[in-house]
Amino acid sequence: MSDSGQSIGIISVGAAVPERVLTNADLERMVETSDEWIRTRTGVRERRIKAEGEASSDYGALAAQKALAKAGLEAKDIDLIICATFSPDEYCPSTACRIQHKLGADGIGAFDLNAACTGFVYALTVAKHMIAGGIAKRVLVVGVDMCSSIVDYQDRGTCVLFGDAAGAAVVGPVSKGRGILGEFLGADGSAGDWIWIPAGGSRKPASAQTVANREHYLKMNGNEVFRFAVRVLGESVDRALAKTGYTIEDLDLIAPHQANIRIIEAAARRFGLPMERVLCNIERYGNTSAATIPLVLAEAEEEGKLVEDHLVALVAFGGGMTWGSVIVRWGK
Numbered sequence: 001m002s003d004s005g006q007s008i009g010i011i012s013v014g015a016a017v018p019e020r021v022l023t024n025a026d027l028e029r030m031v032e033t034s035d036e037w038i039r040t041r042t043g044v045r046e047r048r049i050k051a052e053g054e055a056s057s058d059y060g061a062l063a064a065q066k067a068l069a070k071a072g073l074e075a076k077d078i079d080l081i082i083c084a085t086f087s088p089d090e091y092c093p094s095t096a097c098r099i100q101h102k103l104g105a106d107g108i109g110a111f112d113l114n115a116a117c118t119g120f121v122y123a124l125t126v127a128k129h130m131i132a133g134g135i136a137k138r139v140l141v142v143g144v145d146m147c148s149s150i151v152d153y154q155d156r157g158t159c160v161l162f163g164d165a166a167g168a169a170v171v172g173p174v175s176k177g178r179g180i181l182g183e184f185l186g187a188d189g190s191a192g193d194w195i196w197i198p199a200g201g202s203r204k205p206a207s208a209q210t211v212a213n214r215e216h217y218l219k220m221n222g223n224e225v226f227r228f229a230v231r232v233l234g235e236s237v238d239r240a241l242a243k244t245g246y247t248i249e250d251l252d253l254i255a256p257h258q259a260n261i262r263i264i265e266a267a268a269r270r271f272g273l274p275m276e277r278v279l280c281n282i283e284r285y286g287n288t289s290a291a292t293i294p295l296v297l298a299e300a301e302e303e304g305k306l307v308e309d310h311l312v313a314l315v316a317f318g319g320g321m322t323w324g325s326v327i328v329r330w331g332k
Helices: 024-028 035-042 056-071 095-103 116-132 189-194 208-212 222-241 261-271 289-302
Strands: 007-016 020-023 046-049 080-084 109-113 139-146 164-174 179-187 253-256 311-318 322-329
Touching (some): 007 056, 007 116, 007 289, 007 322, 020 024, 024 035, 046 164, 056 080, 056 139, 056 164, 056 289, 080 095, 080 116, 095 109, 095 139, 109 116, 116 139, 116 164, 116 179, 116 289, 116 311, 139 289, 164 289, 179 222, 189 222, 222 261, 222 322, 253 261, 253 289
Parallel strands (some): 007 179, 080 109, 080 139, 253 311
Antiparallel strands (some): 007 164, 020 046, 139 164, 179 322, 311 322
16 A cells, blocks of 8 residues: 555556477477476476567567556556566666567666566565555566576476466556555575576676586576475465465465475465465466466466455565565455
8 A cells, every 4th residue: 555545456467478389298309307207296287488589578568468458558558667587688778678668668667677486576566665655656567587598408407397478467556455465575695596597697707618518597406495485485475464464364365486386285285275276377387487476367367266356465486585475455
Protein backbone atom coordinates (compact mmCIF):
# COMPACT_ATOMS: atom_id res chain seq x y z
CA MET A 1 0.00 0.00 0.00
CA SER A 2 1.31 3.47 -0.87
CA ASP A 3 1.73 6.35 1.55
CA SER A 4 -1.60 7.70 0.28
CA GLY A 5 -3.35 4.47 1.23
CA GLN A 6 -3.66 3.28 -2.36
CA SER A 7 -3.30 -0.48 -2.78
CA ILE A 8 -0.65 -1.53 -5.32
CA GLY A 9 -0.60 -4.85 -7.08
CA ILE A 10 -0.43 -6.90 -10.24
CA ILE A 11 -3.01 -5.64 -12.73
CA SER A 12 -2.25 -8.28 -15.38
CA VAL A 13 0.29 -10.88 -16.44
CA GLY A 14 1.44 -12.18 -19.81
CA ALA A 15 3.98 -14.72 -21.03
CA ALA A 16 5.83 -15.73 -24.19
CA VAL A 17 7.90 -18.82 -25.02
CA PRO A 18 9.83 -19.93 -28.11
CA GLU A 19 8.26 -22.44 -30.49
CA ARG A 20 11.14 -24.92 -30.51
CA VAL A 21 10.76 -27.76 -28.01
CA LEU A 22 13.84 -29.56 -26.70
CA THR A 23 12.78 -32.89 -25.20
CA ASN A 24 14.66 -35.24 -22.92
CA ALA A 25 14.98 -37.58 -25.87
CA ASP A 26 16.73 -34.80 -27.77
CA LEU A 27 19.15 -34.31 -24.88
CA GLU A 28 19.95 -38.03 -24.85
CA ARG A 29 21.54 -37.48 -28.25
CA MET A 30 23.55 -34.46 -27.04
CA VAL A 31 24.94 -35.47 -23.64
CA GLU A 32 25.26 -38.61 -21.50
CA THR A 33 21.84 -38.70 -19.83
CA SER A 34 18.41 -40.32 -20.13
CA ASP A 35 14.77 -39.33 -20.01
CA GLU A 36 14.28 -41.40 -16.86
CA TRP A 37 17.30 -39.82 -15.12
CA ILE A 38 16.12 -36.29 -15.95
CA ARG A 39 12.47 -36.83 -15.01
CA THR A 40 13.13 -38.52 -11.67
CA ARG A 41 15.73 -35.98 -10.55
CA THR A 42 14.29 -32.74 -11.94
CA GLY A 43 10.68 -33.28 -13.06
CA VAL A 44 11.47 -31.82 -16.51
CA ARG A 45 10.26 -33.55 -19.68
CA GLU A 46 10.85 -30.75 -22.17
CA ARG A 47 11.85 -27.11 -22.39
CA ARG A 48 11.60 -24.28 -24.97
CA ILE A 49 14.68 -23.02 -26.80
CA LYS A 50 15.02 -19.77 -28.73
CA ALA A 51 15.92 -19.69 -32.41
CA GLU A 52 19.33 -18.46 -33.55
CA GLY A 53 19.46 -14.67 -33.57
CA GLU A 54 16.63 -14.24 -31.06
CA ALA A 55 17.26 -12.51 -27.74
CA SER A 56 15.75 -11.80 -24.35
CA SER A 57 14.24 -8.48 -25.43
CA ASP A 58 12.30 -10.19 -28.25
CA TYR A 59 10.39 -12.42 -25.85
CA GLY A 60 10.30 -9.82 -23.09
CA ALA A 61 8.51 -7.45 -25.45
CA LEU A 62 6.04 -10.16 -26.52
CA ALA A 63 5.18 -10.99 -22.92
CA ALA A 64 4.84 -7.26 -22.14
CA GLN A 65 2.47 -6.74 -25.06
CA LYS A 66 0.26 -9.57 -23.79
CA ALA A 67 0.22 -8.16 -20.26
CA LEU A 68 -0.64 -4.68 -21.54
CA ALA A 69 -3.44 -6.03 -23.74
CA LYS A 70 -4.96 -7.97 -20.83
CA ALA A 71 -4.89 -4.80 -18.73
CA GLY A 72 -6.53 -2.78 -21.54
CA LEU A 73 -3.50 -0.50 -21.63
CA GLU A 74 -0.99 0.73 -24.19
CA ALA A 75 2.73 1.32 -23.85
CA LYS A 76 2.09 5.06 -23.41
CA ASP A 77 0.24 4.26 -20.18
CA ILE A 78 3.41 2.90 -18.55
CA ASP A 79 5.82 5.13 -16.61
CA LEU A 80 8.73 2.74 -15.98
CA ILE A 81 10.08 -0.60 -17.21
CA ILE A 82 12.09 -2.93 -14.98
CA CYS A 83 13.57 -6.01 -16.64
CA ALA A 84 14.75 -8.86 -14.42
CA THR A 85 17.30 -10.92 -16.33
CA PHE A 86 20.76 -12.45 -16.10
CA SER A 87 20.90 -13.23 -19.82
CA PRO A 88 20.67 -9.74 -21.35
CA ASP A 89 20.77 -9.10 -25.08
CA GLU A 90 24.16 -7.51 -24.43
CA TYR A 91 25.84 -5.84 -21.45
CA CYS A 92 25.01 -2.38 -22.79
CA PRO A 93 22.40 -1.08 -23.40
CA SER A 94 20.05 -2.66 -20.89
CA THR A 95 17.52 -5.21 -22.10
CA ALA A 96 14.84 -2.98 -20.55
CA CYS A 97 15.83 -0.24 -23.00
CA ARG A 98 15.60 -2.70 -25.89
CA ILE A 99 12.12 -3.72 -24.71
CA GLN A 100 11.12 -0.09 -24.27
CA HIS A 101 12.01 0.64 -27.90
CA LYS A 102 10.22 -2.47 -29.21
CA LEU A 103 7.08 -1.37 -27.36
CA GLY A 104 7.28 2.19 -28.67
CA ALA A 105 7.52 3.55 -25.15
CA ASP A 106 10.58 5.72 -25.77
CA GLY A 107 11.18 8.39 -23.15
CA ILE A 108 10.16 6.52 -19.99
CA GLY A 109 12.64 5.15 -17.48
CA ALA A 110 13.96 1.64 -18.08
CA PHE A 111 16.60 -0.44 -16.33
CA ASP A 112 17.70 -4.03 -15.76
CA LEU A 113 17.83 -5.81 -12.41
CA ASN A 114 19.95 -8.93 -11.89
CA ALA A 115 19.00 -11.18 -8.99
CA ALA A 116 19.20 -14.30 -11.18
CA CYS A 117 16.18 -16.57 -10.65
CA THR A 118 14.83 -14.33 -7.87
CA GLY A 119 14.77 -11.40 -10.29
CA PHE A 120 11.03 -11.18 -10.81
CA VAL A 121 10.34 -11.10 -7.05
CA TYR A 122 12.99 -8.41 -6.56
CA ALA A 123 11.68 -6.36 -9.50
CA LEU A 124 8.08 -6.66 -8.34
CA THR A 125 9.09 -5.35 -4.92
CA VAL A 126 11.02 -2.45 -6.46
CA ALA A 127 8.04 -1.62 -8.70
CA LYS A 128 5.68 -1.48 -5.74
CA HIS A 129 7.90 0.96 -3.88
CA MET A 130 8.53 3.08 -6.97
CA ILE A 131 4.77 3.55 -7.19
CA ALA A 132 4.36 4.06 -3.44
CA GLY A 133 7.09 6.72 -3.59
CA GLY A 134 5.29 8.62 -6.34
CA ILE A 135 7.97 8.00 -8.99
CA ALA A 136 5.58 6.11 -11.26
CA LYS A 137 1.89 5.27 -11.47
CA ARG A 138 2.22 2.07 -13.49
CA VAL A 139 5.33 -0.06 -13.88
CA LEU A 140 5.95 -2.84 -16.38
CA VAL A 141 7.92 -5.65 -14.75
CA VAL A 142 9.48 -8.16 -17.16
CA GLY A 143 11.14 -11.39 -16.10
CA VAL A 144 13.01 -12.96 -19.01
CA ASP A 145 15.91 -15.33 -19.49
CA MET A 146 17.22 -17.11 -22.54
CA CYS A 147 19.04 -19.72 -20.48
CA SER A 148 20.06 -21.69 -23.57
CA SER A 149 22.53 -18.89 -24.35
CA ILE A 150 24.47 -19.44 -21.10
CA VAL A 151 24.04 -23.19 -20.52
CA ASP A 152 26.81 -25.64 -21.43
CA TYR A 153 25.26 -28.49 -23.43
CA GLN A 154 28.27 -30.63 -22.52
CA ASP A 155 27.40 -30.40 -18.81
CA ARG A 156 24.56 -32.79 -18.01
CA GLY A 157 24.26 -31.41 -14.49
CA THR A 158 22.95 -28.07 -15.77
CA CYS A 159 21.80 -28.37 -19.38
CA VAL A 160 18.90 -30.68 -18.52
CA LEU A 161 17.40 -28.10 -16.16
CA PHE A 162 17.05 -24.90 -18.12
CA GLY A 163 14.84 -23.43 -20.84
CA ASP A 164 13.90 -20.09 -22.37
CA ALA A 165 10.84 -17.95 -21.58
CA ALA A 166 9.55 -14.50 -20.67
CA GLY A 167 6.82 -13.23 -18.40
CA ALA A 168 5.57 -9.73 -17.65
CA ALA A 169 3.32 -7.99 -15.16
CA VAL A 170 1.69 -4.59 -15.20
CA VAL A 171 1.93 -3.22 -11.67
CA GLY A 172 -0.21 -0.33 -10.51
CA PRO A 173 -3.17 0.79 -8.38
CA VAL A 174 -5.68 -1.95 -7.50
CA SER A 175 -8.82 -2.19 -5.39
CA LYS A 176 -8.52 -1.75 -1.64
CA GLY A 177 -7.54 -4.97 0.10
CA ARG A 178 -5.97 -6.47 -3.00
CA GLY A 179 -2.46 -6.26 -4.39
CA ILE A 180 0.92 -6.72 -2.74
CA LEU A 181 0.41 -7.13 1.00
CA GLY A 182 3.90 -8.05 2.15
CA GLU A 183 7.34 -8.81 0.80
CA PHE A 184 10.74 -10.03 1.94
CA LEU A 185 14.10 -10.03 0.13
CA GLY A 186 17.33 -11.73 1.15
CA ALA A 187 20.83 -12.41 -0.15
CA ASP A 188 24.04 -14.16 0.89
CA GLY A 189 27.02 -13.15 -1.19
CA SER A 190 29.30 -15.63 0.59
CA ALA A 191 27.57 -18.38 -1.45
CA GLY A 192 28.03 -16.57 -4.75
CA ASP A 193 30.02 -19.42 -6.29
CA TRP A 194 27.17 -21.92 -5.94
CA ILE A 195 25.54 -20.53 -9.10
CA TRP A 196 27.84 -18.43 -11.26
CA ILE A 197 29.34 -17.67 -14.63
CA PRO A 198 33.14 -17.44 -14.08
CA ALA A 199 34.18 -15.25 -17.02
CA GLY A 200 32.96 -12.34 -19.08
CA GLY A 201 32.88 -9.70 -16.36
CA SER A 202 35.44 -7.19 -15.11
CA ARG A 203 37.35 -9.73 -12.99
CA LYS A 204 37.94 -12.14 -15.87
CA PRO A 205 37.20 -10.47 -19.23
CA ALA A 206 36.58 -12.61 -22.28
CA SER A 207 39.68 -14.08 -23.87
CA ALA A 208 40.60 -17.00 -26.06
CA GLN A 209 41.53 -18.89 -22.89
CA THR A 210 38.23 -18.27 -21.09
CA VAL A 211 36.32 -19.40 -24.17
CA ALA A 212 38.46 -22.54 -24.50
CA ASN A 213 37.89 -23.30 -20.82
CA ARG A 214 34.09 -22.92 -21.27
CA GLU A 215 34.04 -20.30 -18.49
CA HIS A 216 31.25 -18.27 -20.07
CA TYR A 217 28.69 -20.93 -19.19
CA LEU A 218 26.63 -21.30 -16.02
CA LYS A 219 28.22 -23.41 -13.27
CA MET A 220 26.25 -24.79 -10.34
CA ASN A 221 26.88 -26.67 -7.10
CA GLY A 222 23.67 -28.69 -7.18
CA ASN A 223 23.86 -30.25 -3.72
CA GLU A 224 24.46 -26.95 -1.93
CA VAL A 225 21.77 -25.21 -3.97
CA PHE A 226 19.20 -27.90 -3.12
CA ARG A 227 19.79 -27.64 0.63
CA PHE A 228 19.80 -23.87 0.47
CA ALA A 229 16.56 -23.70 -1.54
CA VAL A 230 14.56 -25.98 0.72
CA ARG A 231 15.55 -23.88 3.73
CA VAL A 232 15.07 -20.36 2.39
CA LEU A 233 11.81 -20.90 0.48
CA GLY A 234 9.93 -21.58 3.70
CA GLU A 235 11.73 -18.95 5.72
CA SER A 236 11.12 -16.18 3.17
CA VAL A 237 7.39 -16.94 2.87
CA ASP A 238 7.14 -16.86 6.67
CA ARG A 239 8.92 -13.50 6.78
CA ALA A 240 6.65 -12.00 4.10
CA LEU A 241 3.48 -13.42 5.68
CA ALA A 242 4.46 -11.93 9.04
CA LYS A 243 3.98 -8.47 7.54
CA THR A 244 0.41 -9.26 6.46
CA GLY A 245 -1.26 -10.85 9.46
CA TYR A 246 -1.95 -14.00 7.47
CA THR A 247 -0.49 -17.48 7.95
CA ILE A 248 0.36 -20.40 5.67
CA GLU A 249 -3.12 -21.81 6.31
CA ASP A 250 -4.67 -18.70 4.76
CA LEU A 251 -2.87 -19.14 1.44
CA ASP A 252 -4.90 -20.34 -1.53
CA LEU A 253 -1.86 -20.95 -3.73
CA ILE A 254 1.91 -20.83 -3.77
CA ALA A 255 3.74 -19.89 -6.97
CA PRO A 256 7.32 -21.08 -6.41
CA HIS A 257 10.34 -20.70 -8.63
CA GLN A 258 10.35 -23.65 -11.02
CA ALA A 259 13.87 -24.94 -10.37
CA ASN A 260 13.44 -28.63 -9.62
CA ILE A 261 10.37 -30.74 -8.80
CA ARG A 262 12.11 -32.16 -5.74
CA ILE A 263 12.65 -28.67 -4.35
CA ILE A 264 9.02 -27.73 -5.08
CA GLU A 265 7.71 -30.88 -3.40
CA ALA A 266 9.99 -30.36 -0.39
CA ALA A 267 8.71 -26.79 -0.08
CA ALA A 268 5.09 -28.02 -0.25
CA ARG A 269 5.81 -30.46 2.60
CA ARG A 270 7.45 -27.66 4.57
CA PHE A 271 4.30 -25.55 4.12
CA GLY A 272 2.04 -28.50 4.87
CA LEU A 273 0.18 -27.89 1.61
CA PRO A 274 -0.98 -30.42 -0.99
CA MET A 275 0.61 -30.11 -4.43
CA GLU A 276 -2.83 -29.12 -5.78
CA ARG A 277 -2.27 -25.74 -4.14
CA VAL A 278 1.22 -25.33 -5.57
CA LEU A 279 1.46 -23.93 -9.09
CA CYS A 280 3.85 -26.00 -11.17
CA ASN A 281 4.71 -26.20 -14.87
CA ILE A 282 8.34 -27.30 -14.68
CA GLU A 283 7.53 -30.46 -16.63
CA ARG A 284 6.95 -28.46 -19.83
CA TYR A 285 9.38 -25.55 -19.49
CA GLY A 286 12.16 -26.45 -17.08
CA ASN A 287 13.85 -23.67 -15.14
CA THR A 288 13.42 -20.39 -17.02
CA SER A 289 15.04 -18.33 -14.26
CA ALA A 290 13.43 -14.88 -13.82
CA ALA A 291 10.55 -15.91 -16.10
CA THR A 292 9.30 -18.88 -14.07
CA ILE A 293 6.91 -17.07 -11.72
CA PRO A 294 5.16 -14.77 -14.23
CA LEU A 295 4.96 -17.71 -16.65
CA VAL A 296 3.29 -20.01 -14.12
CA LEU A 297 0.97 -17.18 -12.99
CA ALA A 298 -0.13 -16.41 -16.56
CA GLU A 299 -0.87 -20.06 -17.27
CA ALA A 300 -2.68 -20.59 -13.97
CA GLU A 301 -4.92 -17.60 -14.64
CA GLU A 302 -5.73 -18.83 -18.15
CA GLU A 303 -6.54 -22.30 -16.79
CA GLY A 304 -8.83 -20.91 -14.06
CA LYS A 305 -6.58 -22.04 -11.20
CA LEU A 306 -5.81 -18.46 -10.17
CA VAL A 307 -8.87 -16.29 -9.63
CA GLU A 308 -10.02 -13.05 -8.02
CA ASP A 309 -9.31 -12.73 -4.27
CA HIS A 310 -6.93 -15.69 -4.10
CA LEU A 311 -4.17 -15.14 -1.56
CA VAL A 312 -0.94 -16.18 -3.28
CA ALA A 313 2.68 -16.44 -2.17
CA LEU A 314 5.29 -15.84 -4.86
CA VAL A 315 8.63 -17.26 -3.74
CA ALA A 316 11.98 -17.72 -5.44
CA PHE A 317 15.68 -18.28 -4.92
CA GLY A 318 18.62 -17.85 -7.26
CA GLY A 319 22.26 -17.04 -7.82
CA GLY A 320 23.82 -14.53 -5.51
CA MET A 321 22.62 -16.35 -3.53
CA THR A 322 19.33 -14.46 -3.46
CA TRP A 323 15.85 -15.28 -2.27
CA GLY A 324 12.55 -13.54 -1.66
CA SER A 325 8.77 -13.71 -1.35
CA VAL A 326 5.81 -11.51 -2.14
CA ILE A 327 2.31 -12.08 -0.77
CA VAL A 328 -0.42 -10.99 -3.18
CA ARG A 329 -4.21 -10.75 -2.92
CA TRP A 330 -5.02 -11.43 -6.56
CA GLY A 331 -7.26 -9.13 -8.56
CA LYS A 332 -7.65 -5.57 -9.82
